[in-house]
Structure formats: structure tokens, C-alpha cells
Amino acid sequence: MKAKDLYSPRPKYMAKSGCSFILVELLLLQCLSHLTISFGQGYDFFYFVQQWPGSYCDTKKSCCYPTTGKPPANFTIHGLWPNYNNGSYPSNCNADSPYNATKISDLLGKMEVDWPTLACPTNDGTRFWTHEWEKHGTCSETVLDQHSYFEAALNIKNKVNILKVLEDAGIKPDDTFYKERQIREAIKAGIGYTPAITCNTDPTKNRQLSEIYLCVDASGKDLIECPKFPNRCKRPPLQFPIF
Template structure:
């Protein structure tokens, strides 16, 4: 009996060691755990004037497209509320803050710019913390905006703001600057018109190379789309 009491634990230990080594079913505490799996990024710009249409909680809208977010995504959609360190204002440099104040402002009177960045980072940004630190995340979003400003892309295609356009004209203008990849345009409507609210450009897993966006537009492609940079007069029809 004493022999069996000694040999059985030894056999079990050897067997368990073999299983762990062969199949790796039991991860160790030292193994790094990656962020929530994501396959691509969605870079979202929005028209402040359209965002502020029929919105009483709005600051005077700047006449440009501004950043809404940079969202890690997978086939299930946008990833949010991941584990990891939350937004930390102390790591934001004064230069970065100045650039974000211009490119990524909060459009709501009730929310400061800092509150908006904190919300976006805690909900989306930290889901890519295996790729970007907090400062690198915001710096990269700014660089994408600086390269792919929607208002500049339209201007470079001689598309004038504060006027209606065919949906395909707007989409093709964006495509021409992202290697023919499909962007995703989103609209906002009132009783008489639909307005271009967002331009979404999708990028690969490193947020560098444009790729086709998934999903379909909510704009009615048979109707004109108003591309607006100035505050909207709801009497326009």
C-alpha cells in the first residue's frame, strides 16, 4: 500500500506534465494576455454642423470635419469596454492636447474636450493597448486626420460644401484617396433633406493601410446628400 501511495502521485504528475507540454491547455501566469481580438480599425470623422442639426446641446460648430473616434473592430462590429488602464491625463503632452483641441473637439456644451477623449479612450482606445499606448493612440488618430481630412479630400475633388451632391460622387472622392477602398458614409435627416454626418475610413490591424469597410451606408443613395460645413439653415430645401 505504501508503494502504491508513492507511485500513483508520481504517475499523475508525469502525465499532467506531458499533457501541459504537448497540448498547452494550462496557460501560465507569466504568459502575456492580448487585448480583445480585433482585425481592423475604423477611423470616424464627423461634420459638426450636421451633428448640431436640431441639437440644443451644441457648441458653435467649426467649419471642418473633426474626429469622432478610432475604433478597433472585428467581424462582430466595434469593440468596446475592454480591460486595461483607463485614460490618464498626466501622460498627455501640451502639444498633443493643442492638436486634439483643433482636430478632436467635443461638440457638446455639456462635455469638455477632455471628457470626450476620456470617453472614447476608455470605451474604444484601450482595446488596442497591445499596439498603442494612450499617447500613441491619440497621436496616430491625429496623423490619420491630418492625412485624410474629409473636407480636404472633397475639396481636392472640387466638391463644394454647403450644397447637395450625388452619393456616389462623395463616395468616389474618398475612394480616390484610399486606393479605391470602400469608405462608409453615414447620414442624418430632417423633414426635407439628408446630410452627410460621418465619413468612416477603415484600416488594417496596424491602423496604417486603408481597406474596405464592412457594412452598408444608412444614406439613401437615390437622394441627394447635402455636404455641409457651415451651420445648417433648416429652411434649405
């Protein structure tokens, strides 16, 4: 048997095997790259949610004012919630990162005004803020630490004065009823971005303006158009109740 008969098949086999190995390696690297991006951020955008205290309190469940007293008649922060573009969302992402008031001590005074609790029994807001951080904030922790998370929400609130925008458009919290479209278009005209509006029902079955959803980019800094809207009120008109 000639030498080339003994050795010629081997280089061909090795060439095929080598190509296959390189292809598998490239696929693995691509998968790891996608995983790194996914775990590195873990969400696509935020919902920034503000609630109207008059509507919160005007339900069968009612409300309790915080230990600091009755909040001002203004929209207050409900939360800053990481979301995916498909409408789903992460939650409770890090049990090893509990709420720690000492990390946000410089923000607490502002939070008592802009992010107060209305839950009963009367309390200082710690349970509310704990819930918001542990359910939602921990899922943005690769981008925003605990201090940055709460600060980001407060900064957005300072940028967006929803009540002034509505009042400038003649929409006032005086128990008047307004069309959902009227409220939505007034906010879009005032801030440049389309909101989503949710509602609740008072004890007499009136539909009320409850919450305003705006969307914020993954950095927690800038408003964006919402990639996905939550379910909006479909049975107008909506009452804007006195608080």
C-alpha cells in the same frame, strides 16, 4: 505462465496511452496559442471616423461649441474604434485604465482643433475624450497605450484631408445635395481607399452627410480597405450643409 505473457500487454497499453497524452498536449498547446493571439491583440482593424460639424449641429438636438470656441469648418475626429472582421467590436476593455489628461498633455492643443467636442453643455472636450479612450482605446491597449492611441488618430487625420479631396472633386459644404455614390467615389479617387458614408436627418427631414468611415490596420498607422462596412446611407441624395 511465461514471462512474455506477464509483461507483453503492458508496453502496448503504455504506447497507446503515451500517444493519447501527446495528442492531448498538442491540442492544448494549439488552443493556448490561439488564445494568446486573441488576447494579445483583441481586434482586427480600426474604424477611423470623421464627422462633419455642420451636420452634427443641424439636428433637433443641435450642438454647443467647445470652450475654445467654434471649431474650423472641417471634418473632425469622432473616434478610432477597434473592430473585428465579422463586424462586431470590443468595448470597455480595461476599467483599471482611466483617461488621464497628463499622459497626453502635449497633444491637447492639437486635439482641441482636430478632435473637438460639440456636445452640450459647452465643455473642454474632457468628457468626449474620456469616453473615446475608456470605451474604445482601452481595447487597443496591448498595441497602443493612451498617448499612442490619441496620437495615432491625429496622425491619420493629418494624412487624410477629406474636405480638400471633396472640394477638389467639386463637392462643397454649401447646402448642395450630392449622391452618396458621388461622395464615396470622390474620396476613393482622392485617397485610394473606399470609405463608408453615414448620414443624419435635419429638422426638415433632409438627409445629410454626417460621417466618413475609413479603415486602419491593427497597428493604427496605415489605411487599408475595410474588411467590413457599417450600414451606409441608402436614401440619397445627401446634403452637405454649411457650417
